[in-house]
Amino acid sequence: MAKILVIDDHAVNRELIVALAGYEGHEALEAGDGAEGLAIVRAQRPQLVICDILMPNVDGYEFVRRLRADPEIAHTRVIFHTANYHEREVRHLAGILGVSRILVKPCDPEVIVRTIAEVLAEAARENPPASDAEFEREHLRVLTDKLAAKAEELERRAEDLASEVETRKLAEAQLRRVLRARKVMAECNRTLVRATDERRLLADVCRFLVELGNYGIAWVSLAWHDADCTVETVAAAGEGAALLKSFRFSWGDNACGNGPVGEAVRTREAQIVRDIATDPRVGRWREAALGRGYQAAAVLPLVFEHETFGVLCIVTREKEAFDADELELLGELADDIAYGIHTLRARVVQQRTEETLRLRNRAIDESINAIVISAADREADNPVLYVNPAFTLMTGYAPEEIIGRNTRLLIGNDWDQPDIERLREAVRRGRDARVVLRCYRKDGSLFWNEVSLASMHDPSGRVSHFISIFNDLTDRKRYEAELEQQANHDALTGLANRNLLNDRLQQAMIRAQRNAGAVAVMLLDIDRFKLINDSLGHAVGDELICEVGRRLAACVRQGDTVARLGGDEFMIVMPELWAESDAASLAAKVLQAVSAPMRLSGHEMVVTGSLGVALYPRDGESAAALVKNADVAMYRAKEQGRNDFRFYAPEMNARMLERLELENGLRRALEQDELELHYQPKVELANGRVVGAEALIRWRHPVLGMVSPADFIPLAEETGLIVPIGEWVINTACRQLKAWREEGLTGVSVAVNVSARQFQQEDLVGVLGEALRASEVPARQLHLEVTESGVMSNPERTIVILRTLKDIGVLVSLDDFGTGYSSLNYLKRFLIDSVKIDQSFVADLTTSSEDAAIARMVISLAHSLNQTVVAEGVETEAQLDFLRRHRCDEMQGFLCSRPIPAVEFANLVRGGACLPLPRVSRLH
Numbered sequence: 001m002a003k004i005l006v007i008d009d010h011a012v013n014r015e016l017i018v019a020l021a022g023y024e025g026h027e028a029l030e031a032g033d034g035a036e037g038l039a040i041v042r043a044q045r046p047q048l049v050i051c052d053i054l055m056p057n058v059d060g061y062e063f064v065r066r067l068r069a070d071p072e073i074a075h076t077r078v079i080f081h082t083a084n085y086h087e088r089e090v091r092h093l094a095g096i097l098g099v100s101r102i103l104v105k106p107c108d109p110e111v112i113v114r115t116i117a118e119v120l121a122e123a124a125r126e127n128p129p130a131s132d133a134e135f136e137r138e139h140l141r142v143l144t145d146k147l148a149a150k151a152e153e154l155e156r157r158a159e160d161l162a163s164e165v166e167t168r169k170l171a172e173a174q175l176r177r178v179l180r181a182r183k184v185m186a187e188c189n190r191t192l193v194r195a196t197d198e199r200r201l202l203a204d205v206c207r208f209l210v211e212l213g214n215y216g217i218a219w220v221s222l223a224w225h226d227a228d229c230t231v232e233t234v235a236a237a238g239e240g241a242a243l244l245k246s247f248r249f250s251w252g253d254n255a256c257g258n259g260p261v262g263e264a265v266r267t268r269e270a271q272i273v274r275d276i277a278t279d280p281r282v283g284r285w286r287e288a289a290l291g292r293g294y295q296a297a298a299v300l301p302l303v304f305e306h307e308t309f310g311v312l313c314i315v316t317r318e319k320e321a322f323d324a325d326e327l328e329l330l331g332e333l334a335d336d337i338a339y340g341i342h343t344l345r346a347r348v349v350q351q352r353t354e355e356t357l358r359l360r361n362r363a364i365d366e367s368i369n370a371i372v373i374s375a376a377d378r379e380a381d382n383p384v385l386y387v388n389p390a391f392t393l394m395t396g397y398a399p400e401e402i403i404g405r406n407t408r409l410l411i412g413n414d415w416d417q418p419d420i421e422r423l424r425e426a427v428r429r430g431r432d433a434r435v436v437l438r439c440y441r442k443d444g445s446l447f448w449n450e451v452s453l454a455s456m457h458d459p460s461g462r463v464s465h466f467i468s469i470f471n472d473l474t475d476r477k478r479y480e481a482e483l484e485q486q487a488n489h490d491a492l493t494g495l496a497n498r499n500l501l502n503d504r505l506q507q508a509m510i511r512a513q514r515n516a517g518a519v520a521v522m523l524l525d526i527d528r529f530k531l532i533n534d535s536l537g538h539a540v541g542d543e544l545i546c547e548v549g550r551r552l553a554a555c556v557r558q559g560d561t562v563a564r565l566g567g568d569e570f571m572i573v574m575p576e577l578w579a580e581s582d583a584a585s586l587a588a589k590v591l592q593a594v595s596a597p598m599r600l601s602g603h604e605m606v607v608t609g610s611l612g613v614a615l616y617p618r619d620g621e622s623a624a625a626l627v628k629n630a631d632v633a634m635y636r637a638k639e640q641g642r643n644d645f646r647f648y649a650p651e652m653n654a655r656m657l658e659r660l661e662l663e664n665g666l667r668r669a670l671e672q673d674e675l676e677l678h679y680q681p682k683v684e685l686a687n688g689r690v691v692g693a694e695a696l697i698r699w700r701h702p703v704l705g706m707v708s709p710a711d712f713i714p715l716a717e718e719t720g721l722i723v724p725i726g727e728w729v730i731n732t733a734c735r736q737l738k739a740w741r742e743e744g745l746t747g748v749s750v751a752v753n754v755s756a757r758q759f760q761q762e763d764l765v766g767v768l769g770e771a772l773r774a775s776e777v778p779a780r781q782l783h784l785e786v787t788e789s790g791v792m793s794n795p796e797r798t799i800v801i802l803r804t805l806k807d808i809g810v811l812v813s814l815d816d817f818g819t820g821y822s823s824l825n826y827l828k829r830f831l832i833d834s835v836k837i838d839q840s841f842v843a844d845l846t847t848s849s850e851d852a853a854i855a856r857m858v859i860s861l862a863h864s865l866n867q868t869v870v871a872e873g874v875e876t877e878a879q880l881d882f883l884r885r886h887r888c889d890e891m892q893g894f895l896c897s898r899p900i901p902a903v904e905f906a907n908l909v910r911g912g913a914c915l916p917l918p919r920v921s922r923l924h
């Protein structure tokens with residue numbers, strides 16, 4: 001029996017040694033550290049101290065050092081019992097300190113017991129035992145054996161227990177996972193049943209997997225059959241799910257398709273990543289996954305009936321997740337999801353189909369075209385099964401009046417239509433067709449029906465139905481006819497227009513060429529139409545055109561074409577001409593018809609026409625050449641006195657060329673100052689005084705010499721050149737007046753001629769005002785001579801213009817009075833200052849009682865309206881005498897003076913008495 005002190009700061013360690021020592025029959029003492037241990041050794045003197053090394057306050061080394069330092073207790077045996085066994089250091093220090101043994105924690109109890117026994121024995125050898133040593137040894141062995149057996153058993157039981165605990169833990173984890181997978185499945189199935197939207201369903205599933213299933217991330221990616229074999233992530237939940245956006249997946253044979261996702265889609269088999277850290281298939285997302293503590297992943301294909309929609313991916317932080325049971329459940333879940341996707345997509349397709357069907361039905365019902373469905377049953381006479389509302393609107397037949405009958409009902413008795421046979425043929429052969437038929441409504445009225453027939457086939461390929469779409473073309477046909485009429489006919493007369501004429505002429509030429517025949521082209525122009533139009537207004541002009549058109553149409557044979565080319569120009573094409581005389585007869589007949597008296601808007605009148613004839617092929621081989629040459633011939637007829645016709649002759653073209661040259665020359669004349677004004681004196685009959693002059697234009701042509709206005713003014717009017725020429729005349733006359741005034745001739749006035757076209761010109765008043773302002777000539781010194789046609793074309797506008805001229809102060813004369821169609825009423829309303837008796841009346845004044853009467857009437861009429869009367873073209877004393885006797889106010893004429901240059905005119909006025917009017921003066 002020995003006394004043993006156990007020093008250790010851990011009670012458990014002390015308890016084991018104390019228990020073993022007690023078991024061996026020793027008395028065991030305990031201390032928590034070296035200081036306490038020293039005190040006990042000093043007090044109790046144990047034979048052995050079993051001491052820990054690392055202890056608070058006084059550690060094992062310090063304890064032994066102090067023990068050895070105290071001679072009273074220095075011999076006490078010490079065993080170190082330590083877990084911190086660094087062999088070299090401990091052995092070294094223990095050797096120095098005289099420590100008997102070193103036991104390493106955890107230490108086999110048997111070794112502890114044996115070591116205690118050995119050290120006590122060594123102590124006893126030095127100090128012989130007082131008791132029976134053999135007994136002690138034997139006893140110790142028995143005890144040690146027992147203890148070892150016990151320890152072994154304890155160890156075994158501990159291992160069993162540990163393995164049992166481990167097994168239970170695993171089972172529990174497995175159960176937990178299965179349970180959570182079931183929970184997820186239950187929730188998912190509930191959602192699946194109610195799902196209406198695929199994306200929302202997938203998002204819910206992912207959310208359930210994370211929230212209920214406790215998985216780290218769950219996502220669904222759909223596989224598309226595009227060129228890149230894209231796998232698109234459409235729903236995800238869990239920590240780090242947002243990261244998925246940065247990863248590209250594919251199920252193709254490419255870098256993005258090598259991972260488990262691509263593999264799962266391709267193989268349709270679940271891909272399990274047991275360890276994210278080491279699985280080589282985990283690509284770029286390994287880092288991200290590990291960083292969030294994710295350990296394993298399962299990628300489950302979403303397959304339904306051979307179709308792979310995509311994958312369900314689940315990532316977990318558990319290392320040993322996804323055992324067979326769990327995977328089976330997750331696989332079921334994936335199948336359910338795939339079924340859900342299939343069902344939802346099928347539903348969408350069905351909804352679209354239904355919507356399309358609904359739309360189609362509405363379209364049929366609301367179509368403006370009639371739609372008819374008939375059974376393809378020849379024996380039953382292909383009866384109508386359905387008609388839409390438009391059918392009733394189009395035909396007037398209610399559905400019950402047509403259903404069960406054949407649509408030929410609409411043909412009535414109008415069977416002579418080529419398209420009917422085409423339609424029948426299509427029905428017989430079950431082909432599609434489009435025909436246009438004349439059909440009849442219930443009320444018997446005709447409508448043009450464009451029928452589009454389509455045959456429908458049953459699954460066996462047999463024609464089961466016909467669908468006919470009716471399009472009412474009546475309006476279109478009418479419109480087309482109107483268009484045709486507009487395109488080919490003149491709107492005013494209804495005669496052929498240039499278009500149709502050209503066409504007919506071409507055809508006539510082709511026929512004539514084939515038959516070696518000829519064609520006559522006649523161009524008719526109404527003489528002085530412009531004058532009539534301007535004097536009596538456009539409405540009367542239009543009436544005249546229509547009447548002439550009617551008369552021409554009445555003259556020609558069937559097959560001839562009468563066309564209006566525009567304005568007062570008509571053309572007649574006579575095909576199949578056998579003799580030139582036939583054309584001459586028709587031309588004469590036409591001119592006679594035109595010149596028959598006519599009454600238009602209350603006006604009795606006689607008009608004449610001039611006509612040119614060109615013959616194919618003699619006068620031209622193209623339509624254009626023929627028309628041009630007929631035109632040339634017509635001009636010739638006009639030139640040669642009007643109311644006649646001429647056949648084209650090549651030399652006529654030379655005259656036309658002359659005209660053209662004249663026109664170009666006139667343009668140049670304006671630019672190059674070739675125009676000048678001559679002045680014909682106006683003499684007051686009462687005293688023979690020159691009171692003014694009429695400015696008359698002259699053209700000093702560089703080659704032709706002086707050209708008369710009669711030769712170029714009509715051309716200038718025709719081409720519009722009269723406007724700039726008229727402006728030049730006004731400006732020149734004003735400048736001349738200014739010059740005369742500066743020379744002291746202040747009392748004379750100058751009258752300028754204003755053509756009809758110029759008179760209606762917007763800025764005539766402006767031009768006048770500007771000329772007067774620039775020359776500083778008083779307005780009353782400027783007179784305007786306007787013709788009847790100039791004022792009568794638009795009398796109301798004339799009244800306005802004349803009032804403005806009056807406001808400026810310019811005086812106005814009515815030229816050529818009596819030659820036109822002036823209304824006396826207007827003569828009164830126009831603010832005219834003087835009237836000129838036309839020289840055609842003056843010429844025969846003394847020989848024609850009619851002209852004398854007209855002259856007398858003009859003078860008295862004008863005087864009654866307070867207007868001055870000027871006679872022009874006075875050549876003889878007798879004429880002068882007549883005029884004087886009837887109180888004409890002024891005269892102009894060769895009797896007095898021809899039109900003369902400005903200088904001569906000034907000299908004449910200055911001379912004062914040079915006027916040959918002695919007798920007149922005397923008479924006054």
Ligand SMILES: Nc1nc2c(ncn2[C@@H]2O[C@@H]3COP(=O)(O)O[C@H]4[C@@H](O)[C@H](n5cnc6c(=O)[nH]c(N)nc65)O[C@@H]4COP(=O)(O)O[C@H]3[C@H]2O)c(=O)[nH]1
Nearest residue numbers: 696697708709710713729753754755873874875892893894
């Ligand atoms: N046989 C004969 N003739 C006489 C006699 N006294 C004058 N005449 C001519 O009669 C014409 C009178 O002019 P008109 O009737 O206005 O007729 C004018 C006028 O309508 C037009 N005209 C002349 N100058 C102009 C002009 O500057 N502007 C416009 N728009 N027309 C003009 O040209 C026409 C012809 O002018 P003219 O050749 O200068 O011819 C002038 C004149 O020379 C006579 O005693 N016997």
